[in-house]
Amino acid sequence: MPAVPRRRPGLFVVDLDGTVIGMVTVNRRAPERPGHIRPEAGEAELGYMFLPEAWGHGYAAEACAAALRWVADALPGEPVVLCTQAVNNRSVRLAVKLGFTEVERFEEYGAEQWFGVWFSEPPSG
Ligand SMILES: CC(C)(COP(=O)(O)OP(=O)(O)OC[C@H]1O[C@@H](n2cnc3c(N)ncnc32)[C@H](O)[C@@H]1OP(=O)(O)O)[C@@H](O)C(=O)NCCC(=O)NCCS
Numbered sequence: 460m461p462a463v464p465r466r467r468p469g470l471f472v473v474d475l476d477g478t479v480i481g482m483v484t485v486n487r488r489a490p491e492r493p494g495h496i497r498p499e500a501g502e503a504e505l506g507y508m509f510l511p512e513a514w515g516h517g518y519a520a521e522a523c524a525a526a527l528r529w530v531a532d533a534l535p536g537e538p539v540v541l542c543t544q545a546v547n548n549r550s551v552r553l554a555v556k557l558g559f560t561e562v563e564r565f566e567e568y569g570a571e572q573w574f575g576v577w578f579s580e581p582p583s584g
Pocket of ligand 1: 505507513543547553556
């Protein structure tokens with residue numbers, strides 16, 4: 460066990476009327492994983508997980524959009540990456556709705572992964 464727990468840029472718990480329904484994370488993408496948009500790796504990466512009973516109401520979209528606004532403030536100009544199984548239609552739909560664009564697909568954990576990037580402002584040039 461490390462003496463100091465690993466730090467992450469962001470961890471958000473989402474509650475609905477006082478009940479936890481999901482979480483949104485912002486981590487640094489590990490260099491050894493496939494899928495990067497810069498040579499030094501360590502990109503800010505969005506993750507999300509909601510209880511199935513909370514799906515289909517737009518809660519994840521609302522929470523993730525708020526987290527991305529937070530990233531835009533806390534880490535100005537930093538792109539955010541996202542990786543999800545390509546067969547996870549709900550997740551890919553959410554990513555595209557949030558403004559992520561597909562960069563590439565690759566195999567990891569025995570499945571095709573959808574890897575995308577989001578910019579707080581359109582990249583110049
Ligand atoms: C991925 C995940 C967060 C998506 O949840 P979700 O509820 O489908 O996502 P959204 O918040 O975008 O909601 C969209 C749905 O809400 C519906 N909706 C209802 N009212 C809405 C409203 N007022 N505003 C927006 N959407 C609304 C939309 O029509 C859509 O439903 P549909 O897909 O049946 O058409 C969820 O499936 C999940 O937690 N999965 C397990 C974890 C996981 O796979 N994580 C990915 C790895 S990073």
